[in-house]
Amino acid sequence: MNDPRKRLDELVDRLGIRPPADPEVDAEVAACIASPGLDDGLVDETAVPYVTIDNEGSRDLDQALHVTREGSSFTLRYALADASYYARPGTALWRRALAMGSSYYLPGFAIPMLPEALSEGIVSLNPAVLRRAVVFTLRVDAEGRCVEARVHRARIFSRAKLSYEGVQRWFDAGCSGDPRCDAPEVSESLLAFAALGTLRIAEAASRGVLPLQRYEAEVDLDPNDPGRLMAVARDRNDVERWNEQVSLLCNMEGAKMLQSLGHSDEDVQAVYRVHLPPLDVRLAELEEILRALAERRGLEDRWRWRRGRHDLAAWMGGLPGGELTARLSQAVQRQVRYTYRASEFQARSGPHHALGVDGYSRMSAPMREAVGVFSHKELLEGLKLVAPRSRQEDLVTREAVIATANEARRRQGEIDKAVDLLVLEQLLGDDLALEPARRPWRSGTVVGVRPSRVYVALDGCAVDLKVYVVDLESIYGTAYREDHRVALLPEATDRGAPAFVMGDPVEAQAERWEGGRSRFVIHLRPAQAKG
Structure with missing residues (x-):
């Protein structure tokens, strides 16, 4: 269990x-700072009270927004950092940018695609400074459909750097308590x-x-001990969900324009x-798993999904909610996710x-994605x-962009797994440092079953445990068999x-670390009654 920062490095x-260090990059950054192009034929939107909403510690601010409501319809102004002007x-x-593919995010630090002097400086839509932006102006009707989309380059002046958590607190407090949000021009936009x-x-x-x-x-x-990690899983708040929707809308409308x-061009x-739909074989497997789960647990028929009869989204939306079925719903959702294929970047539009x-494009993260x-x-x-480059040059560049974009997603996935x-390792390593009688039993949910292992989603921690069947057989003194993957x-x-x-609600306890196989031996038992 080594120092996590060292292992991440x-x-x-x-x-x-x-x-690597690149004098040419440094010289171009200096030139951009000296001449940021703020008077280069831009529409003046400094009077529009844009704000950014992002994570509390974010410094690379790609998006700023302003929303007005006209009766039952809306106008969204979505300003995006104008990275293509500089890179x-x-x-x-x-x-x-092409070599990196994207910015990469790790605990405690990030590796920006563009140098920090740009990504956190003159390109970032920081508050109270003039910035270049590519502005999507989207008009949305009473049914939530975009009925008009326009794009232009503008000069903007963000009023405030807000956070998801801060804006959520403002809403929860009855839309008051934060002077930045309380300003009438900002509060009306937030509502x-x-x-x-x-x-x-x-x-x-x-x-x-x-x-x-x-x-x-x-x-x-951990700010108090850089040799340790702090980890927590939390449900996204409403502000994050709303922000996701406007970002998705921008990307969808961008794809339509392209x-x-x-x-014609x-x-x-x-x-x-x-992102292609699931393969038929995966959907057949899902149907069988849900059938077997309903029979095993004696569930009502509404817990069974049938291909050709039930729309999957409507079926999931109709499942009972509440605390009593929360763990079962968690396991079902995990099985649905297993049917998904990976998305990928392509030259040809697809679903x-x-x-x-x-169609879907990636417009909303221009400082973080090539x-x-x-x-x-x-x-x-x-x-x-802007004036076009030669078609042949752009065809070659597009192929390089697609390759680096897909590779960047693979790299970030490898980082996330690490x-x-x-x-x-830290969580269970801490447990193993205790005397066996003092080691905690950690609660979780069985979310998957395979012949050789059981997957357990730990409560309050966004990682899964793999509990190996061979270890359970040793602990309980009997062979186990998997039944219909449920x-x-x-x-x-x-x-x-x-x-x-x-x-099932279960409890897991670390028994030992097997260095030869680089894995933990986990004792799993049904959740014990409280009290």
């Missing part, structure tokens, strides 16, 4: 994502933002978007993020199954707001060995 070096193909800054976000959530449900419960895993270095421009080289739309920089450039060229492992059943029923079924 080693991972960064192995992935090759730490940008242009052929520059050292673009070369760095309209909340109404628009709520409307878009309902519109998403009408598109068949699955109502999956998503938790945010917050992992950071599709329309591409039909062969010089527009768009990139789309495509985004999870979002229920025919694909965002390139998509802005192509959109602005298609709208005749962080999960570090969290688990239950692990003991062969001997006269030795007090428990069964484990998906959705």
Whole structure:
């Protein structure tokens, strides 16, 4: 169990994502700072009271928003950092962005795609300073549908840097208590933002978007002990959900524009993020698992999903809620997620199954994704707001962008898995440092069963435990068999060995670390009655 920062640094070096010193990049950064282009034919929107809403500690602010309400409709102004003005193909800054693919986020530090002097400085939409922005102006009707979309470059002046948590506290306190939010020009926008976000959530449900419960895993270095991690899983608040909706809307409308421009202008080289629907074989497996789970647990028929008869999103939305079924719902949602295929960036437009739309682009993170920089450039060229490069050059660049975008997602996924492992090692390592009688039993839910292991989602911690069947057989003195991927059943029923079924509340205790196989041996038991 080594120092987590040291191990994360080693991972960064192995992935090759730490940008080397580059005098050309430094010279271009200095030139950008000296001449940021704030008077370069921009629409003046400094009178619009934009604000940014992001995580408390975020310093690379990609988006600022302002929402107005006109009767039952809305106008969303979504200002995005104008990174494509500074990182242009052929520059050292673009070369760095293309090599990295994206910014990378790890506990306690980040590796920005663009140098900090840009990503946290003149490109970031910081408060109380003039900034360049690409502004999406989207008009949304009473049903939550976008009926008009326009894009232009502007000069903006953000009024405040707000956080998800702070704005949520403001709403929870009756829309008062934070002077930045209390300002009339800001408060009116925030109220309209909340109404628009709520409307878009309902519109998403009408598109068949699955109502999956998503938790945010917050992992950071302990400020009091940098050799340790702090980890907590929490449900996203309303402000985060509303903000997600306006970001998704921007990306969807950006894809529509690229599709329309591409039909009439062969010089527009768009990139789309495509998420294909689950394979039929995966859906057949899901149907069988849910059938077996309903039979094993004696559930009502509404817990069974049938292909061809039930829309999956509508079926999930109709499941009973509340504390009594929360663990069962958690396990069911995990099985639904297992059916999903990975999304990927492509040159050809295709469906985004999870979002229920025919096309999706990445416009909303231009400082953090090379694909965002390139998509802005192509959109602005298609709208005749900037002069186009040669078609052949852009075709070659697009292929490089797609490759680096997909590779960046793979790298971030590897980082996330490494962080999960570090969290688990620290959590269970702390337990093993105690005398056996004092080691805690950690509560969780059985969310998956396989012939060789059981998956347990720990309460309050966004990582899963793998409990190996061979260890349970040793602990309980009997062989176990897996039943239809929903239950692990003991062969001997006269030795007090428990069964484990998906959705069961359980308790897990670390027994020992097996260095030879680099894994923990975990004792699993049914949850004990409190009191």
